Amino acid sequence: METVVEGENSRIVISKTAPTVIIGERINPTGKKRLTAALKERDFDYIIKEAIRQVEAGAHIIDVNVGASGIDEEDLLPEVVKKVADAVDVPICIDSSNPAALEAALKVCPGRPLLNSTTAEEKNLETVLPLARKYNVPVIGLVNDERGIPKDTDTRVAIAKKILDRAVKLGIAPEDILIDVLVLPIGADTETGKVTFDTARRVSEELDLNIVVGASNVSHGLPDRKVINTAFFALGAACGMTAYIADPTVIEITQTILAADLLLGKDEWAGNYISFYRKKEASKNAAA
């Protein structure tokens, strides 16, 4: 199953056999004062720099989320999406919980962006899926519904299937549905990781869909978070996770994702792994 995401002059394929796709998560104001200010002031230089930094660090797609109190997403999201898409040579992931903002951004975004996201809540399915159909773009489905985020694997898989079925009924191709299996802080509930990995494996095997996960949350409240996050990314690669919403400027994360690809036969002759290493050494030497 190949999901194709495109920029104006770029094309990324998400699939089980392709290298893992990194969706740069840094353009999201949650918990980020400086970025929130930049968004409010329309300081596009700062925002574009964040986009470029992530692409240089290894991001294949740039997520753009402008959701913060006091920001009119419907107004700002299309503007930021356009600026970022013009500045970098990779596809965009349009990220909002506001369907009107999603559509406004879809109207101006070049290529074939990724839509982030719908849940299985009726109000979401009824508004977001038709957008994916209308603009012919792939869309991320989160495995939660009116009842919240289920604690068990069976219900999460059933929700993924519900999103898939509804999408197909609307005429969306199955390869344009990606499932976010959702990750909760492991410190609060030791079982939650297993549920996430089991859900990923089952959605990947039983529904044959691509999986995308935003994972930084998993280590919340624990020490040495980077160790847990990198272990998560490596583990997930063995469970059908095909794309991560992550911060590629954290070298350990990008390098672990590349190492996992190498170990799983997705990096012939270790080409990606070694060229990342060389770039890293070159920039170390340049700094010294």
Add this chain to the structure above:
Amino acid sequence: METVVEGENSRIVISKTAPTVIIGERINPTGKKRLTAALKERDFDYIIKEAIRQVEAGAHIIDVNVGASGIDEEDLLPEVVKKVADAVDVPICIDSSNPAALEAALKVCPGRPLLNSTTAEEKNLETVLPLARKYNVPVIGLVNDERGIPKDTDTRVAIAKKILDRAVKLGIAPEDILIDVLVLPIGADTETGKVTFDTARRVSEELDLNIVVGASNVSHGLPDRKVINTAFFALGAACGMTAYIADPTVIEITQTILAADLLLGKDEWAGNYISFYRKKEASKNAAA
């Protein structure tokens, strides 16, 4: 399936639901000049220090291998096994390709050591499996036979099954057979990692056996080996690998194994992960 390994006053359980077991690999002269000299000179202080360091770093079992040119294993292995077993409070993994040396060590080793290893070669099956039966100890089976190490998963799984069948016919309990799925350098053959992980998953699921792997080899010849090794340990945890032959004095390795356990629900309340972190911080502070 629970494999029980015992020291004189210690007990380690290897199973899919228990925390991953670390078998300290440092007492093995291959490529180690200083240790080779210590073994030849019977410098037991040095060897015992290596054992204690590993236990302090997180090893649950200590592997003892004395195989080097100019060393009479049948003579030296039992002596070293006895000294190490007396010095540390964890079980021993008796490691030799010489069945006579294995038996000499079994005669003096307290508790219920782990026997490392047999292959599926007839000459091995006929000599090592009877030792496991006679001394009632668990034994590691390597998935190679007279033809060498198979390149494909099917043959590796078939070899694991052959070892299991032969052992059961001799009256050995299935839980006393552990399979080493073998890891080759990924730089030389990009497909080899996938074969190792697939074999682990199938042996774990289809034969319900515990898996033990020595993994340092996988990154041979590549830069930033630690990144590949830690990714391997995290990935493997998702594929049924229940014990690793590894160097626990490399903090990143031990911490990644603990993080993977935590993510897979094998570390309630993150107890092991957090206490390792505290010990690490305490020794940092002591050093400062």
